[in-house]
Amino acid sequence: MSRRPAGIAAIKNKSLAQAKYKDKGSAIADSQFAQMGKQMEMFKGNLEDFATKHRDDIRKDPEFRLQFQEMCASIGVDPLASSKGFWAEMLGVGDFYYELGIQIVEVCMATSKRNGGLISIEELRRKVEASRGRNSQAISIDDLLRAIKKLKILGNGFSVHKVGGSFLVQSVPGELTLDHTVVLQQAQEKGNVTKSDLVNLLSWEEERARRALDFMVKEGLAWVDHQSGNEHSFWFPSLIPDFSNSLN
Amino acid sequence: MDRFSWCDGSLFPDEQLVEQQGGVAVYDGHDKTPFISGFLMLTTHRLLWRDQKNRNCVISLPLSIILGLDEQPSGFTKSAKIVAHLQSPSPGQPPGPVTHSAHSFIRLSFRELGQQEFFRSLKEEVKKKRWESQTQQSGSSSASGSGSSNSQGLLPRQRPGIVGIERSIQAKNKETNKNISQAFQDLKNLMEKAKDMVNLSKTIATKIKEKQGDITEDETVRFKSYLLSMGISNPVTRETHGEGDKYYSELARQLATLLTKPIEETGGMMTLTDVYCRVNRARGMELLSPEDLLHACELMEFLRLPIRLRTFDSGVSVLQAQSQNEEEVVSETCAIVEKQGNLTSEQLSQLLGLSVVLAKERLLMAEKMGGVCRDETVEGLNFYPNRFLTEA
Numbered sequence: 001m002s003r004r005p006a007g008i009a010a011i012k013n014k015s016l017a018q019a020k021y022k023d024k025g026s027a028i029a030d031s032q033f034a035q036m037g038k039q040m041e042m043f044k045g046n047l048e049d050f051a052t053k054h055r056d057d058i059r060k061d062p063e064f065r066l067q068f069q070e071m072c073a074s075i076g077v078d079p080l081a082s083s084k085g086f087w088a089e090m091l092g093v094g095d096f097y098y099e100l101g102i103q104i105v106e107v108c109m110a111t112s113k114r115n116g117g118l119i120s121i122e123e124l125r126r127k128v129e130a131s132r133g134r135n136s137q138a139i140s141i142d143d144l145l146r147a148i149k150k151l152k153i154l155g156n157g158f159s160v161h162k163v164g165g166s167f168l169v170q171s172v173p174g175e176l177t178l179d180h181t182v183v184l185q186q187a188q189e190k191g192n193v194t195k196s197d198l199v200n201l202l203s204w205e206e207e208r209a210r211r212a213l214d215f216m217v218k219e220g221l222a223w224v225d226h227q228s229g230n231e232h233s234f235w236f237p238s239l240i241p242d243f244s245n246s247l248n
Numbered sequence: 249m250d251r252f253s254w255c256d257g258s259l260f261p262d263e264q265l266v267e268q269q270g271g272v273a274v275y276d277g278h279d280k281t282p283f284i285s286g287f288l289m290l291t292t293h294r295l296l297w298r299d300q301k302n303r304n305c306v307i308s309l310p311l312s313i314i315l316g317l318d319e320q321p322s323g324f325t326k327s328a329k330i331v332a333h334l335q336s337p338s339p340g341q342p343p344g345p346v347t348h349s350a351h352s353f354i355r356l357s358f359r360e361l362g363q364q365e366f367f368r369s370l371k372e373e374v375k376k377k378r379w380e381s382q383t384q385q386s387g388s389s390s391a392s393g394s395g396s397s398n399s400q401g402l403l404p405r406q407r408p409g410i411v412g413i414e415r416s417i418q419a420k421n422k423e424t425n426k427n428i429s430q431a432f433q434d435l436k437n438l439m440e441k442a443k444d445m446v447n448l449s450k451t452i453a454t455k456i457k458e459k460q461g462d463i464t465e466d467e468t469v470r471f472k473s474y475l476l477s478m479g480i481s482n483p484v485t486r487e488t489h490g491e492g493d494k495y496y497s498e499l500a501r502q503l504a505t506l507l508t509k510p511i512e513e514t515g516g517m518m519t520l521t522d523v524y525c526r527v528n529r530a531r532g533m534e535l536l537s538p539e540d541l542l543h544a545c546e547l548m549e550f551l552r553l554p555i556r557l558r559t560f561d562s563g564v565s566v567l568q569a570q571s572q573n574e575e576e577v578v579s580e581t582c583a584i585v586e587k588q589g590n591l592t593s594e595q596l597s598q599l600l601g602l603s604v605v606l607a608k609e610r611l612l613m614a615e616k617m618g619g620v621c622r623d624e625t626v627e628g629l630n631f632y633p634n635r636f637l638t639e640a
Contacts, residue, residue, distance in 0.1 A: 038425075175562070
């Protein structure tokens with residue numbers, strides 16, 4: 001017997017079945033992904049525990065140490081987990097403050113693309129604590145300042161500024177910052193720029209914009225116009241449009 | 249709830265972990281208990297619940313007293329739950345958190361999902377009764393469906409079709425979970441299985457990256473993971489290279505190998521604090537003190553390494569790639585000025601993508617060597633090619 005061609009109902013059924021298979025498929029994929037997430041959490045918890053408990057043993061075996069580090073790298077766990085013991089608290093000895101220093105610089109490097117190397121100490125504290133993992137003790141501002149003090153020997157590239165009642169940590173020094181170049185680019189069109197231009201157009205923090213502009217005035221690169229309405233504008237002589245040509 | 253007893257979280261010799269899930273709350277009948285947020289583990293013998301904050305707080309429930317299981321699907325504001333109906337408490341059971349309870353069932357609330365997986369495994373374990381005899385091969389379908397409500401008597405043989413696929417995925421997951429928890433039982437186990445675990449961790453991370461772009465939202469953790477992946481296998485230490493000059497010069501060489509490329513990638517300069525962080529991340533647990541780092545960097549020039557320590561007048565210290573050799577920089581700068589006719593430091597900084605401070609420094613250096621001349625006006629400092637030398 002010849003086969004009957006499929007009717008509308010059959011086609012409908014088929015597409016319905018296909019839709020169902022698709023749903024099922026994505027459901028399986030989702031649950032598989034949830035499992036992966038769970039395994040990742042398992043790994044993370046275990047690695048954090050091991051970093052705290054077996055630190056010395058792990059250090060002793062070079063091959064294993066590297067393997068442990070590889071695991072930490074792929075899961076994103078901090079292998080440095082010294083706690084602040086009595087002696088660290090009293091005398092500042094031990095690895096705790098050195099490790100904290102590394103973690104501080106790390107946070108600054110990771111965020112510098114976004115904030116230009118300026119970060120408030122409170123945000124820094126939050127981020128350091130988060131990146132140390134769940135076994136971390138609470139980190140105080142005082143801890144951060146002590147750890148940063150230990151970095152002083154490495155030059156002025158990393159500095160703490162007092163702003164009002166709080167502190168601001170600067171990790172990119174004037175020699176290496178590209179903020180000034182960005183300000184110039186921003187000013188290129190009009191020949192001038194205001195602080196709120198930078199804040200609005202580049203979504204910079206106000207402090208960052210203020211510092212960049214102040215520096216350029218100090219270096220003689222920018223002139224201040226006090227008469228430009230409610231906000232000072234900053235002019236760059238090297239960018240001022242050449243009006244003498246346009247008059248001709 | 250009075251069927252639970254305290255325990256230390258360690259497994260019996262022939263007991264195996266089957267499944268685990270975080271974010272689980274335990275209810276006594278319909279009532280809330282203090283056991284709100286914890287890890288629920290299913291073993292071949294028991295249910296274990298461990299507090300997520302206080303990891304010493306562990307309670308256990310033998311699977312043998314579970315009479316039946318039900319599911320309560322999640323609602324608008326409710327998490328999905330598993331209901332376990334229990335036998336009346338046996339006398340002489342070890343002490344637990346509750347001595348008397350009005351309810352003969354408990355509910356497990358899965359606030360971080362995973363309820364379906366867990367329910368399936370739990371049902372299977374209760375059915376298999378592996379706590380009775382360990383020698384019995386897993387799942388030889390003991391006929392008595394021990395009260396589990398809608399058990400279908402599934403055999404563990406490979407089934408074709410979607411169910412089969414689901415089963416094999418599930419089995420694989422179970423296997424992986426088991427492997428991880430076994431490897432991390434103690435340090436010795438982990439050392440033996442380190443290689444597999446490294447691979448497993450990489451697989452998991454890659455799969456998660458495929459799905460959501462990266463392992464985590466946190467920019468610091470991502471960056472940390474990147475820095476750690478640059479590990480050095482044999483960090484120079486005082487133990488391996490002794491005290492004094494030998495140690496520092498070997499250290500300087502290692503730093504040069506490690507840093508030359510990243511420094512060139514970041515525009516030829518890196519502050520010493522950034523160097524400190526990078527180096528120590530690469531060394532892992534073998535920390536280097538700021539003092540030792542500084543000392544090693546000071547030796548770089550003497551050792552003729554491709555990177556050098558440099559301190560600006562402002563007190564900022566950086567490591568600089570040797571490709572930024574003074575004479576080359578000067579002739580390059582002069583060539584640019586020649587081409588542009590005249591240049592200010594701002595313009596040079598934009599042309600080269602350098603900081604304004606460094607651009608100015610380059611121009612001043614070129615001036616000192618006689619390559620350019622300054623035009624100092626109220627508009628600022630401008631530099632022109634030095635025709636006094638070339639056209640005289």
